[in-house]
Amino acid sequence: MTKNNLYVFLYVILIAIGIPWYWPQDSRSIILGVPAWVAVAVLCSLLASFLTAYILINSLSDEE
Amino acid sequence: MSNILPLGYGAWTFISIYLLSLLVIGWFAKKSRKEDTLNDFYLAGNSLGLGILFLTLFATQYSGNTFFGFTGATYRVGYSWILSIHFMTSIVVCYLLFAPKLHRLSKKQNFLTPADYIQYRFKYNKLSLIITIIGIAVLSNYLLAQLMAMGRAMQGISGDAGGSFYYIAGVLVLATIIVIYGTMGGLRAVAWTDAIQGVILLVGFSVLLFILFDKFGPLSKATEIIANMDKINNTRKAAVPDAETCRLWLSYIIILGFGLSLYPQAIQRIYAAKSEKVLKKSLVVMAFMPIPTMIISVIAGIMALAYISGLEGAATDQVFGRVLREIQEYSILGYGVSIVILAAILAAMMSTADSALLTISSMFTKDIYAKIFKSSPDEKTLTLVGKFCSWAFLALMIIFAIILKDNTSLVKLMDRKLDLMIQVSPAFMLGIHYSWLKAKPVFWGIVCGTIVALSIPYIDLSFISKGKVFGFHAGLIGLLPNLAIALIGSYLKKETT
Numbered sequence: 001m002t003k004n005n006l007y008v009f010l011y012v013i014l015i016a017i018g019i020p021w022y023w024p025q026d027s028r029s030i031i032l033g034v035p036a037w038v039a040v041a042v043l044c045s046l047l048a049s050f051l052t053a054y055i056l057i058n059s060l061s062d063e064e
Numbered sequence: 065m066s067n068i069l070p071l072g073y074g075a076w077t078f079i080s081i082y083l084l085s086l087l088v089i090g091w092f093a094k095k096s097r098k099e100d101t102l103n104d105f106y107l108a109g110n111s112l113g114l115g116i117l118f119l120t121l122f123a124t125q126y127s128g129n130t131f132f133g134f135t136g137a138t139y140r141v142g143y144s145w146i147l148s149i150h151f152m153t154s155i156v157v158c159y160l161l162f163a164p165k166l167h168r169l170s171k172k173q174n175f176l177t178p179a180d181y182i183q184y185r186f187k188y189n190k191l192s193l194i195i196t197i198i199g200i201a202v203l204s205n206y207l208l209a210q211l212m213a214m215g216r217a218m219q220g221i222s223g224d225a226g227g228s229f230y231y232i233a234g235v236l237v238l239a240t241i242i243v244i245y246g247t248m249g250g251l252r253a254v255a256w257t258d259a260i261q262g263v264i265l266l267v268g269f270s271v272l273l274f275i276l277f278d279k280f281g282p283l284s285k286a287t288e289i290i291a292n293m294d295k296i297n298n299t300r301k302a303a304v305p306d307a308e309t310c311r312l313w314l315s316y317i318i319i320l321g322f323g324l325s326l327y328p329q330a331i332q333r334i335y336a337a338k339s340e341k342v343l344k345k346s347l348v349v350m351a352f353m354p355i356p357t358m359i360i361s362v363i364a365g366i367m368a369l370a371y372i373s374g375l376e377g378a379a380t381d382q383v384f385g386r387v388l389r390e391i392q393e394y395s396i397l398g399y400g401v402s403i404v405i406l407a408a409i410l411a412a413m414m415s416t417a418d419s420a421l422l423t424i425s426s427m428f429t430k431d432i433y434a435k436i437f438k439s440s441p442d443e444k445t446l447t448l449v450g451k452f453c454s455w456a457f458l459a460l461m462i463i464f465a466i467i468l469k470d471n472t473s474l475v476k477l478m479d480r481k482l483d484l485m486i487q488v489s490p491a492f493m494l495g496i497h498y499s500w501l502k503a504k505p506v507f508w509g510i511v512c513g514t515i516v517a518l519s520i521p522y523i524d525l526s527f528i529s530k531g532k533v534f535g536f537h538a539g540l541i542g543l544l545p546n547l548a549i550a551l552i553g554s555y556l557k558k559e560t561t
Binding site for chain 2: 003005007011015018019020021024025026027028030031033034035037038042043046048049052053055056057059060
């Protein structure tokens with residue numbers, strides 16, 4: 001798997017986990033005062049931000 | 065903003081000083097101009113450094129809609145509007161697909177408008193023209209919406225919610241300020257004022273979060289109230305979203321990521337970056353902005369949903385005004401904070417409008433006027449034409465904003481900008497990487513995709529609801545034939561040559 005394909009794969013995984021399609025409809029769990037599926041969605045977004053930053057910083061060091 | 069308290073003299077002074085400072089910045093930007101060329105005027109001589117580039121990208125991407133629209137959307141749909149964090153992040157991810165390479169090319173080829181790249185890559189006038197037309201149509205809608213929002217904001221803060229005097233005065237005064245600093249200093253003025261507006265936005269948002277918690281208490285309490293409301297009203301505002309909402313969620317991630325990253329003003333900022341390194345570093349910071357910004361919008365909507373009841377339909381868009389009123393009445397500090405937030409809202413609208421106006425002016429001047437009306441005009445004449453175009457175009461939009469004051473349905477009708485914008489994505493995102501992609505199939509793909517995307521909302525079928533097919537935006541459905549024509553057509557052409 002090339003580096004770019006790996007990045008695409010990771011983004012797809014983050015989207016798949018971040019969108020709460022797989023949660024039981026009657027789930028009532030709460031994390032940090034918000035529904036658990038909301039906390040997971042925010043966490044996935046944070047991980048996507050870190051991945052994006054990593055890709056950009058990595059490409060900067062590649063150039064140097 | 066019809067719900068907030070009328071402002072006192074101190075608040076008006078603060079807002080007036082802020083507005084005057086924009087004109088002063090425009091004057092300084094004019095003084096900083098190095099030459100009378102289109103590049104210097106529209107791209108600030110490709111000199112935007114890290115701080116300014118980040119703040120102008122931020123202020124342009126987060127418009128007045130971030131405050132009003134998104135808080136209102138949370139009030140209507142509940143926690144599932146957290147999807148806004150995902151689509152705002154996806155915009156930065158989509159930049160990765162083309163921005164660094166496009167920036168490198170623009171440095172070599174001196175691109176000014178999005179069509180410059182298309183003409184360089186595909187050498188097909190019709191394709192360049194359709195991309196210019198789509199760009200101008202989308203930005204006109206964007207500009208008109210911001211002008212109308214400015215009028216309503218002025219109506220709100222003057223305490224004259226029903227009358228038209230403050231609406232018209234708001235549109236005229238704020239639009240005139242924008243066009244003055246915009247025509248004085250070009251992108252330099254717009255980016256510098258965006259930087260100030262970006263800072264006000266960041267401060268306004270941060271302080272708002274603290275005040276919200278101080279006034280309404282912890283989020284867990286609000287969640288509990290909403291969960292109880294769900295049980296009584298049989299709604300799903302705190303519950304796990306249903307399948308259609310999940311499909312809509314995915315649709316938003318794709319259409320906003322691909323559509324918003326290709327907005328002409330965003331592409332011009334990619335060109336205007338001082339270097340690729342600066343562009344990438346700005347994008348690194350931008351990658352983390354959706355979380356604080358969108359979370360605050362969503363929290364404001366959730367607090368309103370839990371503690372401010374009774375808003376329905378179009379009135380839900382005014383929920384941010386209601387939250388501000390609660391804050392104003394809460395304490396003297398709350399009143400002060402609400403003034404900063406009001407300035408931040410004006411800043412958000414103005415920074416979006418000024419970028420749209422400057423980009424429309426550059427596209428009209430370079431892609432239409434220079435090609436059709438005059439054979440080889442010099443740069444000085446073109447810059448002058450661009451400034452004239454800004455005034456004329458803004459005058460036209462002001463007239464529309466005043467005529468359509470009470471008629472938002474026309475704006476909604478035109479509000480298909482993302483469905484349109486995503487149709488140009490194959491030309492940019494595939495065209496920049498794959499040399500085998502051919503001009504004519506890309507052109508016909510855009511034509512076909514646009515027709516499909518614009519037609520879907522008017523088709524009466526059971527699986528089409530609110531212009532969406534099974535929860536997917538019409539633009540995404542249009543993108544399917546668009547991509548098929550571009551890819552299959554290019555493959556067949558490759559085989560025959």
